[in-house]
Amino acid sequence: MSRVGVVFGGSRGIGRAVSWLLAERGHRVVVVSRNVEAAQATADSLPGGEHVGLSCDVSREQEVQRAFETITKTCGPVGYLVNAAGINRDALLLRSKSEDMVSVLHTNLLGSMLTCRAALRSMLSKGGAIVNIGSVVGVKGNAGQCVYSASKAGLEGFTRSLAKEVASRSVRVNLVVPGLIRTDMTAGLKEEDAGRRIPLGRFGEPKEVAQAVLFLLESPYITGQVLLVDGGLRLVM
Ligand SMILES: NC(=O)c1ccc[n+]([C@@H]2O[C@H](COP(=O)([O-])OP(=O)(O)OC[C@H]3O[C@@H](n4cnc5c(N)ncnc54)[C@H](OP(=O)(O)O)[C@@H]3O)[C@@H](O)[C@H]2O)c1
16 A cells, blocks of 8 residues: 655665655655755655655754645655654764754754654554664764764664554554664765674665665564664674
8 A cells, every 4th residue: 555655864875765665665755854955856766756855854843843734735644754864973972062962862862753743643543654763873882972872772762662652553663773874974984994893794785774664664563673784783882
């Protein structure tokens, strides 16, 4: 059955790969990012028709509300929600600026809470599925990434709790936890050095994470689950 799938952070990287797989499956995709041209360009490039690109800063409550009003008015009720919008501002805690801490927490953690709350308004009557994107750094911790790690660890508790809250209404909520994936976010890392630490010996591709996202969106009996897609990185961190 074709559904409306909303992908925050869908313009690039992991979110873009998720948007592609959803479109290939015949779903109508709403690609959301702050940069509306990038969101629209990705929406236009997807297979199938009638995909939509929208601008929304996920850290701003009113923008999120307005985005969901537009989506339900133009596309109908939301069946799938994927929260792939995320930023990092890596620094040792002693050197971290307060405004960067707030940006990271508001984008990565509060942003997903706001989109989930807004999406639930249509999902509670018809059912649906949500996948949030965490990070292996949220599971294992990493020096220089205290705030990012906290935002991603927070998503784990949030995902499990929300899964309990909404299971009786046929809404499932799961977390995909990537390791090191080849996107703009990791463009500054030396892949030869970092890749050597990963048991599978290389960075992951966005599509390899997207496949796990799609699996969880489509699996009717899985909720509250945390699925690592990290080439084994967690085992050696
Ligand atoms: N790449 C990795 O190795 C890796 C590993 C673990 C976890 N993750 C997580 O996976 C998710 C996707 O990462 P990625 O590597 O695909 O990153 P990316 O290539 O940098 O893409 C980030 C996406 O999020 C959007 N975005 C950023 N801030 C936003 C905001 N405030 N509101 C709305 N959209 C926003 C960006 O578009 P705009 O800039 O136009 O808004 C873009 O579409 C993130 O949550 C990240 O933390 C990534």
